[in-house]
Amino acid sequence: MGGMRKLAYALCLLTCSAGFGAQKAPERLDDAADLFSEIMSTPDKGIPQDLLEKAQCIVLVPGLKKAGFIVGAKYGKGFVLCRRSSGVGWGAPAAIRIEGGSFGLQIGASSTDVVLLVMNQRGMKRLLTSKFTLGGDASVAAGPVGRTASAQTDALLAAEMLSYSRSRGVFAGISLDGATLRQDLDDNQEIYGKKLENKEILGGSVAPPAAAAKLLKGLNKYSARKG
Numbered sequence: 001m002g003g004m005r006k007l008a009y010a011l012c013l014l015t016c017s018a019g020f021g022a023q024k025a026p027e028r029l030d031d032a033a034d035l036f037s038e039i040m041s042t043p044d045k046g047i048p049q050d051l052l053e054k055a056q057c058i059v060l061v062p063g064l065k066k067a068g069f070i071v072g073a074k075y076g077k078g079f080v081l082c083r084r085s086s087g088v089g090w091g092a093p094a095a096i097r098i099e100g101g102s103f104g105l106q107i108g109a110s111s112t113d114v115v116l117l118v119m120n121q122r123g124m125k126r127l128l129t130s131k132f133t134l135g136g137d138a139s140v141a142a143g144p145v146g147r148t149a150s151a152q153t154d155a156l157l158a159a160e161m162l163s164y165s166r167s168r169g170v171f172a173g174i175s176l177d178g179a180t181l182r183q184d185l186d187d188n189q190e191i192y193g194k195k196l197e198n199k200e201i202l203g204g205s206v207a208p209p210a211a212a213a214k215l216l217k218g219l220n221k222y223s224a225r226k227g
Contacts, residue, residue, distance in 0.1 A: 025095060025190040026211035031062035032079050033215035035113050040222045045171050047117070048144055051162065052223045057082035057118035057127060061098055064114045074100050076114060077184060080127055081219065082202050090219045092208040094198035095187030100179030113166040117143060123160030128199040134161065135177030142173030
């Protein structure tokens with residue numbers, strides 16, 4: 001089974017990454033902006049407002065790909081943004097990749113949008129590393145849905161990150177245990193003109209690129225200030 005899992009994962013990396021390669025990083029920034037705005041435009045089914053206000057950072061991955069037969073694999077590219085040190089407004093986006101395998105009868109392929117809320121300083125520090133594993137290095141829980149919903153359970157209150165997915169129009173909490181997030185230096189170079197590391201970008205000293213204007217406008221519209 002280990003060999004089959006590796007084979008499925010390798011095939012997904014080849015096919016999924018080929019698709020992502022056809023799309024430029026600035027286009028993915030626009031897709032991330034659309035993803036966030038569409039989710040927030042449905043209050044009864046979106047991210048709870050109080051959790052969004054408390055979040056230190058947000059990860060947006062439009063179109064996480066999943067492919068496989070018997071053994072599945074996931075691959076996606078997106079961005080993480082953190083609040084400015086003042087707590088007002090959002091800083092520059094840093095490019096990330098999310099990769100991970102999962103067992104199960106998964107025949108065919110699908111595309112899922114993924115959102116992560118990073119709820120505290122511990123979670124933010126994970127984003128400053130070159131890579132980390134959800135559920136291993138960082139605690140993650142499926143987030144509650146609905147603008148007035150709140151984190152009631154100890155698991156949600158203790159989690160460093162809350163995870164969500166949107167597939168075929170349905171927005172819900174999702175478990176991402178075992179998935180790996182890593183910085184994407186190539187996409188950072190495409191956006192900023194040099195291979196900046198995510199810790200440099202998220203540290204607050206890098207000015208946001210013009211391509212991020214739409215995404216920043218949406219984030220500031222729905223959550224300009226940290227509560």
